[in-house]
Amino acid sequence: MEKAIQIENLSYSYPDGQQALKDINLSIEVGETVALVGPNGAGKSTLLLHLNGILRSDGTVTVLGVPLDNKSLKWVRSKVGLIFQDPEDQLFSPTVFDDVAFGPINMGCSQDEVRRRVSEALEGVGMEGYEKRSPHHLSIGEKKRIAIATILSMEPEILVIDEPTANLDPRAKGELIELLQQLPMTKIVASHDLEAVKALCQRTVILDEGQVVADDSTQSIMSNNPLLEGHGLAPRSGSSLKLKA
Amino acid sequence: MKHGFLDQYSDLDSLIHRLDPRTKAITTLAFILALVLTPPTRWYAFALYFALIALVVLLSRLPPLYVLKRSLVVVPFVLVIAIFIPFFKQGEVAGSYNIWLWQVNVTYSGLIVLWNVTIKAWLSVMSMIVLSSTTKFSELLKGLERLRLPLVMVMILSFMYRYMFVVVDEALRMKRARDSRNFGGKHIWQLKTVGNMIGALFLRSYERGERVYAAMVARGFDGNPRTLSHLRFQMLDLYFTACFLTSLAMIGTTILLGWGA
Ligand SMILES: Nc1ncnc2c1ncn2[C@@H]1O[C@H](COP(=O)(O)OP(=O)(O)O)[C@@H](O)[C@H]1O
Ligand SMILES: [Mg+2]
Numbered sequence: 001m002e003k004a005i006q007i008e009n010l011s012y013s014y015p016d017g018q019q020a021l022k023d024i025n026l027s028i029e030v031g032e033t034v035a036l037v038g039p040n041g042a043g044k045s046t047l048l049l050h051l052n053g054i055l056r057s058d059g060t061v062t063v064l065g066v067p068l069d070n071k072s073l074k075w076v077r078s079k080v081g082l083i084f085q086d087p088e089d090q091l092f093s094p095t096v097f098d099d100v101a102f103g104p105i106n107m108g109c110s111q112d113e114v115r116r117r118v119s120e121a122l123e124g125v126g127m128e129g130y131e132k133r134s135p136h137h138l139s140i141g142e143k144k145r146i147a148i149a150t151i152l153s154m155e156p157e158i159l160v161i162d163e164p165t166a167n168l169d170p171r172a173k174g175e176l177i178e179l180l181q182q183l184p185m186t187k188i189v190a191s192h193d194l195e196a197v198k199a200l201c202q203r204t205v206i207l208d209e210g211q212v213v214a215d216d217s218t219q220s221i222m223s224n225n226p227l228l229e230g231h232g233l234a235p236r237s238g239s240s241l242k243l244k245a
Numbered sequence: 246m247k248h249g250f251l252d253q254y255s256d257l258d259s260l261i262h263r264l265d266p267r268t269k270a271i272t273t274l275a276f277i278l279a280l281v282l283t284p285p286t287r288w289y290a291f292a293l294y295f296a297l298i299a300l301v302v303l304l305s306r307l308p309p310l311y312v313l314k315r316s317l318v319v320v321p322f323v324l325v326i327a328i329f330i331p332f333f334k335q336g337e338v339a340g341s342y343n344i345w346l347w348q349v350n351v352t353y354s355g356l357i358v359l360w361n362v363t364i365k366a367w368l369s370v371m372s373m374i375v376l377s378s379t380t381k382f383s384e385l386l387k388g389l390e391r392l393r394l395p396l397v398m399v400m401i402l403s404f405m406y407r408y409m410f411v412v413v414d415e416a417l418r419m420k421r422a423r424d425s426r427n428f429g430g431k432h433i434w435q436l437k438t439v440g441n442m443i444g445a446l447f448l449r450s451y452e453r454g455e456r457v458y459a460a461m462v463a464r465g466f467d468g469n470p471r472t473l474s475h476l477r478f479q480m481l482d483l484y485f486t487a488c489f490l491t492s493l494a495m496i497g498t499t500i501l502l503g504w505g506a
Contacts (some may be wrong), residue, residue, distance in 0.1 A: 054459050074465065082463040088411055089456040094383035094403050101473055106465030114473055134383065136410045154464065 002065045004030045004158050004186040005051060005080075010059030011210075012046060020046040022210040024059070030157075033187040035201035035218060037194070039232030043210040044162070044190035045085065051160050051188070052080040064157065078107055081156035085163040087143035091135035096122075096146055099135065103154035121153035122146075125179060141172030145179070158186045165196045192233060198222060206231055252385075254307055254378045260481070261305035261379045266388025268482040272489045273376045277369045279493045283500060285361035291368070293496045297489075298371050305379045312378070316371040320363065327362040331355030382406045387474050396470040408453070416446055 005028040012021040020043045028034050036044050049055040051063070053073050061068040063076045081103075084090045093099040100118045109117065122128050125145040135143060144164065151159065164180065165173045177199050180187065191197055197204060197218060204221045206214040208231045214221060221227065228234040255262070261269070276294075283290050302312050331339075334355030342349045377385070386406075390399045419442050 049459065052463055054463055074467075077463060077465050082460075084456065084460050084463075086456070089453060090460045092404065092407055092457050092460065094386060094406055098383070098472065102461070102466075103464035105471045105473055106467070111473060132381075132383075134407075136407070150464065 002030060003062070004028045004032065004064060005188070006060075006062040007047075007050070008060045008062075010047075010050060010057065010061065012050065012055060012057040012059075014046075020210050021050075021057075024210075024212055026205065026212060026215070028186065028188065030064075030186055032203060033189065033201045035197040035204040036188060036190040036207055037192055037197060037204055037233060038207035039192065042207045042231075044207055046210075047207065048082060048160050048162050048188070048190055051158075052077045052082050054082070078154055079156055080158045080160060081151035081154055083147055083151050083159070083161045083164070085166055087135075087140070087147040090147040090150060091143060094134060095131065096127075096133050096135060096138075097131040099146065100131075100149050100153045103150060107154060117153040117155065121149040124152050124183075125149045139172075140167055141169075141176065144168065144172075144176055148179070152183075156185065158188070159183060160188045162190045163193075164189060165191065165193045194222065194228075194233060206233070208232070252377055252380070252382045254311070255381045257306055257379075259304060259306040259379070260485075261301060261375070263479075263481060264379075264485055265476055265478050265482045266380050266384045267392055267476065268478070268486055269376050269380055270385065270388050270392060272486060273372050275490060275493060276372050279497060280365050280368055283365075283496075285357050285364075287500050290496050290500050291364050293499070294368055297492050297496070298368065298375065301375055301489075305375060307375065307378050312371060312374055315374050316367060319370045320367060323363050323366045327359050330358045330362075334358060384476075387472070387476055390472065391474055391476055396472075400470050404457075408450075408457075411453075412446065412450055415449060416442070419445065 005026070007024050007026045010021055010024040011019070013019045024047065036047065038044050046055065050057070050061055053061075053068050053076055056068075063072075063080055066072045066076065068076050091099050093102060097118060100121050101114050104114045104117045118131070119128070122130060125148050127142065127145050127149060130138075130142070130146065135146065138146065148161075161180070164176060168176060173193075173196065177196055180189075180200055187200070189197070189200055201218050204214075204216065204218040205212055206221065206227070213231060214224075214227055225234060225237070229236055276297075280294060283294075299309075302309055331351045332349055332355065334352050336352040336354035338350045339353045339356060340351045342351075380388075383403075383406075386399050386403050389402075390396060423438060423442065
């Protein structure tokens with residue numbers, strides 16, 4: 001079966017010399033939901049930005065069998081939908097409609113097609129009727145949903161989400177997890193919210209200091225406490241903060 | 246946090262609110278153009294212009310006091326710039342004062358320039374306030390775009406509108422964080438802190454700019470702004486434009502005929 005995403009020997013340094021990724025190798029099957037976990041600064045966001053060519057460097061990224069290069073860039077971006085951590089960055093238009101329509105318009109869809117996709121995407125995230133609202137006046141939970149709709153309207157085959165549950169209250173978080181569970185496409189979720197990861201992903205990849213340090217089923221990784229502790233994903237044993245089991 | 250200082254009242258419903266943004270943009274422009282071309286000594290004409298705006302305000306159901314208050318905000322700025330003109334312009338002397346060692350003359354032609362600048366600025370601003378309070382900013386942008394304003398300008402305006410509030414919120418949060426750490430002390434030290442805050446705000450905005458651009462590129466943005474528009478002229482727009490332009494033409498006729506001069 002064709003891989004959804006295949007990453008080979010990917011390294012990346014920011015222009016200021018900070019090495020964020022070191023020799024990453026990773027492959028993700030079509031239909032999988034994979035968590036990318038790791039402490040702050042591990043390189044999760046940097047890796048996600050490589051998946052649709054926002055950042056490029058040596059090493060290869062192959063999407064649905066097509067190597068990412070200048071020629072395939074536009075196609076890859078229509079297949080890989082990237083949802084940024086801060087919806088304030090993702091929603092840059094004066095109205096919700098304009099924002100959800102932005103992707104399809106850039107893809108060259110016809111007017112009717114754009115309208116159809118916008119209303120379907122908003123329906124998909126349970127936000128019908130918000131077309132004319134200004135993103136600024138929405139709650140964080142609503143903004144997150146609209147941010148997802150801006151990607152769904154492009155009808156991507158792979159959904160890449162950075163910290164979906166950051167800043168959400170428990171109810172909004174639960175609703176968002178439910179929403180993500182219902183989306184059928186291949187998903188890659190970067191997070192250090194282990195609760196959300198357990199609910200969403202069958203497979204977990206741990207990233208630390210720019211390297212893949214573990215790649216296994218979520219279940220076995222979550223039960224390996226020393227591993228989690230070693231990479232800043234659980235409080236140190238002996239720490240007074242440790243949660244009672 | 247909610248802010249409404251730009252297009253407050255734009256979600257009311259009235260005849261004027263229902264007009265196409267293009268209609269409003271064009272009639273506002275025509276109004277300002279007529280205003281600027283009016284000789285300052287046609288006092289009548291200015292009363293008529295004011296009456297015309299007042300009528301539109303009535304039709305728009307905006308609180309008249311609100312429009313008046315907002316429009317007065319610019320008057321000090323205009324005055325600061327124009328207040329000295331009567332003293333420096335040469336011409337027939339209207340009054341002469343001795344201030345300490347100087348003798349100061351006020352001339353009629355100087356006073357007329359002052360009047361000219363102030364009344365035109367005030368009426369123009371009032372018309373802009375009516376425009377922006379009866380039109381959602383997003384609609385106005387769509388209108389400007391359809392009127393062939395370069396798309397890059399439309400985008401800049403739209404980002405300004407979208408992120409102004411975000412930046413204001415950020416600034417308020419920083420101010421609160423500062424205040425909660427019991428900010429006080431010497432004046433010079435305060436200035437330094439304010440300077441740091443402005444610097445931090447600038448950096449954050451710059452970084453946000455990069456992230457927003459990445460989010461646009463991720464959705465297929467290739468440097469060519471494209472949008473979809475749903476604007477459509479109605480009969481109402483035709484009627485309004487016809488009435489408004491006729492009124493302007495009538496005021497223009499009184500000027501040409503020299504009434505009230
Ligand atoms: N724009 C940037 N310029 C320079 N360094 C950066 C930039 N963005 C992130 N980094 C650095 O790269 C590393 C990885 O960051 P990031 O991918 O954001 O981590 P994560 O998302 O896992 O928290 C960090 O050390 C961070 O400081
Ligand atoms: Mg991150």
